[in-house]
Amino acid sequence: MADVLDDAEITRVLSITAHPDDVDFGAAGTVARWTDAGIEVVYCVVTNGDAGGFDENFPRAEMAGLRQAEQIAAAKCVGVQDVRFLGYPDGRVEATLELRKDLARVIRQVRPDRVVCPSPERNYARTGASHPDHRAVGSAALDAIYPDARNPFAFPELREQEALAAWTVREVWIAGGPAPDHYVDVTDTFPRKVAALRAHESQTGHRDDMPEFLRTWLARTARLAGLPDGRLAEGFQVLSTA
Numbered sequence: 001m002a003d004v005l006d007d008a009e010i011t012r013v014l015s016i017t018a019h020p021d022d023v024d025f026g027a028a029g030t031v032a033r034w035t036d037a038g039i040e041v042v043y044c045v046v047t048n049g050d051a052g053g054f055d056e057n058f059p060r061a062e063m064a065g066l067r068q069a070e071q072i073a074a075a076k077c078v079g080v081q082d083v084r085f086l087g088y089p090d091g092r093v094e095a096t097l098e099l100r101k102d103l104a105r106v107i108r109q110v111r112p113d114r115v116v117c118p119s120p121e122r123n124y125a126r127t128g129a130s131h132p133d134h135r136a137v138g139s140a141a142l143d144a145i146y147p148d149a150r151n152p153f154a155f156p157e158l159r160e161q162e163a164l165a166a167w168t169v170r171e172v173w174i175a176g177g178p179a180p181d182h183y184v185d186v187t188d189t190f191p192r193k194v195a196a197l198r199a200h201e202s203q204t205g206h207r208d209d210m211p212e213f214l215r216t217w218l219a220r221t222a223r224l225a226g227l228p229d230g231r232l233a234e235g236f237q238v239l240s241t242a
């Protein structure tokens with residue numbers, strides 16, 4: 001099991017994801033517990049999800065705006081008011097220096113104690129979790145945490161032109177990766193996770209089985225965590241980055 005900071009030591013959490021809806025599939029039940037405990041949570045979404053949706057008749061030019069609105073509505077379901085979009089094109093994200101700098105900027109602005117991000121590693125057991133955008137964002141986010149955000153001489157323009165001081169993130173929670181070692185019981189916040197995912201109407205509106213699909217998945221995760229029958233859990237790999 002992972003060594004994990006006590007939530008009482010955490011003031012702010014930053015979630016970094018590739019697409020609108022990623023945080024809701026991977027971590028919304030945990031996010032709801034944090035906001036209930038008075039922790040401020042900020043979402044940073046690298047793309048607008050403009051390659052998403054299933055309706056071929058829906059005007060593509062409107063998809064990005066729709067998905068931003070859906071993510072903002074989903075965030076409210078779990079107590080998150082601050083949602084930031086970086087506007088990268090959906091489906092074409094690479095772990096570039098530019099993305100590292102953009103993420104280092106957000107980390108220095110938000111000053112989180114803990115960051116939640118996707119895994120840069122492919123999880124052969126979960127194809128969807130290993131979308132190439134997720135892996136690219138996971139790689140860039142870990143590089144932005146160490147060394148970019150904490151090194152005052154990395155991207156010096158952030159300090160010189162934007163007055164953003166270096167910031168050290170203490171802990172990272174990786175979602176969707178191949179080696180989870182920490183589990184959060186989200187049984188009590190499960191209805192809000194479902195509501196958050198329903199808010200992504202363009203992505204989940206065609207799935208009547210959504211609550212049952214989620215319940216089965218999170219129950220399996222709870223069994224891995226050794227929780228009693230009937231409990232639901234989300235899993236993460238926790239890294240100390242202090």
Ligand SMILES: [Zn+2]
Nearest residue numbers: 018019022131
């Ligand atoms: Zn995604």
